[in-house]
Amino acid sequence: MAQAKGYAAQSTTSPLAPFNFERRELRADDVAIDIDYCGVCHSDIHTAENDWGGSVYPVVPGHEIVGHVTAVGDKVTRFKVGDIVGVGCLVDSCKDCQACNAGLEQYCLNGFVGTYNGKDKIDGTITFGGYSDKIVVNERFVLSVPKALDPAAAAPILCAGITTYSPLKHFGVKAGHKVGVLGMGGLGHMGVKFAKAMGAEVTIFTRSESKVAEAHKQGADHVVISTDPAQMAAAAGQFDFLLDTIPVQHDLNPYLACLKYDGVHILVGLIEPMEPPVHAANLVLKRRIIAGSLIGGLPETQEVLDFCAEHGISCDVEMLDIQNINQAYERMKKGDVKYRFVIDMASLKKGA
Template sequence: MTTAKAYAAQSATSGMAPFSLERRQLRPDDVAIEIDYCGVCHTDIHFAENDWGFTIYPVVPGHEIIGHVARVGDKVTKFKEGDIVGVGCMVDSCHTCSACKSGLEQYCLEGMVATYNGQDRVDQSVTYGGYSDSIVVKEEFVLSIPEKLNAATAAPILCAGITTYSPLKHYGVKAGDKVGILGMGGLGHMGVKFAKALGAEVTIFTRSESKVAEAKKQGADHVIISTDPDQMAAAADSFDLLLDTIPVQHDLNPYLACLKYDGKHILVGLLQPVEPALQAGELVMKRRVLAGSLIGGIPETQEVLDFCAEHNISCDVEMLDIRHINEAYERMKKGDVKYRFVIDMATLKGR
């Protein structure tokens, strides 16, 4: 066992504070990583504050991890000391079910092991995430970071990036398609970049006139103010796919009406019941599809990292001293970050 410095929440109201934890000794297929950067995802807040009711305390969040290899187990073949690597939202799965064999470990029929607040399949210990100076992860769940990528701005690709890339790829977005992005936070701004790189004509839906210029700066071809009935009416029956990154309850019906027949509305942000009620006729009468999508498997996560390197795509980030993590959480709740905080772990190692 090795002792690691970290930040953890001890209860739903404690906030984040310094914490020490024990990382396991290397198993033969393990990679020990010294963490350099960790993105801050809104999911981290949900777990720190037990919004979903199943947090195991103490909890060390963080699943957008970039670091360098410190040591490897005897049977590791893919990585060596000094390699720049990443760890995303999961660190294990059963490896034997149909989903795992298809490279879709996020849908493991036995349940993926989350990077934090999960349970290790070998010793049943609780997993601790990337708000830490080190982590030990099974080789199969460690990702190679292309040299062309900036390590700090690459961190959010491991969650915000793959969450938006995976459905665009799965549903075959291609050149000439009309794609709408609902919301323009950490997920939404990455969705714009990916859809544009795939050749789509991209429209941002936003409630705020103040975001129009920023949406265009991010690469959107058009902006629709979703609270303007005339703009929404003009968009009827015109989109091939809507990527919905809005994380709170919102009325889906006006957006469904914007889809062509056979159009697809993909939820990647909402985990709550749909309210207000869905008008099923908006689906039935035009053979529209309402679906959801969860991150991506390990092969596809490596694919999106390589895609970002090829197309010069990075996340817009604000670097963070970990000592200010509680203030960062409050700013995130207000939408006051463009578009992802990334913790510089030098601020933890030097404290």
Template sequence: MIKSTGYAAQAADSGLAPFSFERRDPGAHDVQIEILFCGVCHSDLHTVRDEWHNAIFPVVPGHEIVGRVTAVGSHVKKFMVGQIAGVGCMVDSCQHCGSCDEGLEQYCENGFTGTYNDPEKQTGGQTYGGYSNNIVVNENFVLHVSEKLDPAAASPLLCAGITTFSPLRHWKVGPGHKVGIVGLGGLGHMGVKLAHAMGAHVVLFTTSVSKKADALRLGADEVVISKDPEQMAAHLNSFDFILNTVAASHELDAFLVLLKREGTMTLVGVPEFPHPSPSVANLIFKRRHLAGSLIGGIAETQEMLDFCAEHGITSDIELIDIQDINQAYERMLKSDVKYRFVIDMASLTKEKKAA
């Protein structure tokens, strides 16, 4: 077993604190990674505070992982020691159901294994995530990260990047399309960058006038203040696709009526409380679609990373020490970050020196 250190929540109200644990030794098909950077996702906060009522304590969160390969199993063919690699939201799946056979492991019909807070098949224990110094993962769930990408700024691509890339790809966003992005946070700012790089005309919807300049800098062609009825009305029946990244409960009809006939709005944020039910008439009379999307499969995640390397796309980040994670959570709740916190895992050594 490999001695590991990280930060964990011991209970929903405990906050994160130093934690020592063990990971399995690499098996024949495993890759061992020294974690260099780990992005901070809102899902991490939901889990450690047990807001989804499924936390298995202690929880070591983190599923936006970039690091360096330090060991590989005897049958590993895809990775070599020294390479930069990534791990996203999944570390395993059944690998034999219809969804897995199609490369859609995120929809595994037997349930994928999350990078943290899930039972680990190999040991019978539980998975611990990227707020730690190392991780061991089956090579089929490890991604290549191009050296063209800054590794710190690339780490949020493993969740925020693929969560927005997958629906844009699935609904074939490209040149000639008018695409709306609702919300300019960790997900929304990636949606703007990716849709722009795909050649779409991008409109950012926000409630904050102060975000207009940033949205234009990130690649939006237009910015609409969604609480202004006149600005919203000017875009009725005009969008091919809308990617709604907002995780707070809100009125969906305000955006559905902006879709063209047969247009689609896809939701990628899971609200704490359900959205008010949209009007069925707004769907029926224009044959509009209201859909959802969950991260992406491994092959699509690799496609996204390669696309980002080709187009020079990374997340806008604020680099923090692991010791500041609890304060970062409070700031994240206030949307006081542009646009993703990333933990420099080298800061874990400060704990060792202080001990």
């Protein structure tokens, strides 16, 4: 066992605090990684505070991990000591079902193992995530970080990036398409960058006039203020796709009206019931689709890292010392970050 240091939540109400624990011994197909950077995702807060139920304490969050390889198991072939690598939302799956064989481990028919708060398929222990100084991960679930990417800014690509890239790729966004992005946070601003790189005409939907200039700065061609009835009416029937990154309940009906016939409304941020109800006429009369998408499999996650390197795409980040993680959580709840916090894990050495 290797001694590890990190930050953990001990209950639904306790702040994250220093936590010492053990990482497993290296298995033959494992990669040992010293963590350099870890992005902070809203899912980290939901799990730490048990918003979705099922959290097993202590919780060490963090699934946007970039670090360097320190050791490899005897059967590892893809990585060597010193490589800069990433670990995203998954650290294992059954590896042998139809979904896994298709490189869609996020839809594993037997259940994937999350980077944190998952259950290890071999020893049954609960997984601890990237708010720590080191991690041990099965080779299949380790990604190569291209040299062209800044390692700190690359970390959020492993969740915020793949979450928005995967559905745009799956549904075939390309030049000539009109894509609307709902919300402009950690997910939304990446969605804009990807859709633009794919050749689409991109519009940001936001409730706030104050975000218009920022939306254009991020690369949006147009901005629609969703609280303005005249602007929403003008947008009716205009879009091939809507990428919906809004993480709380909201009325889908006005947005559905903005889709063309055969248009697709893709949910990536909402993981709770849709309220108010969707009026079926908004779907039936125009053959519109409401779809959902969850992160991406390992091949596609490697693909998005390479895509970002090729197109010069990175996440806009604010660097953070681990000692300030609780303040960062409070700021995230208020939407006060542009657009992703990334923890410099060297700050762990500063102590509590």
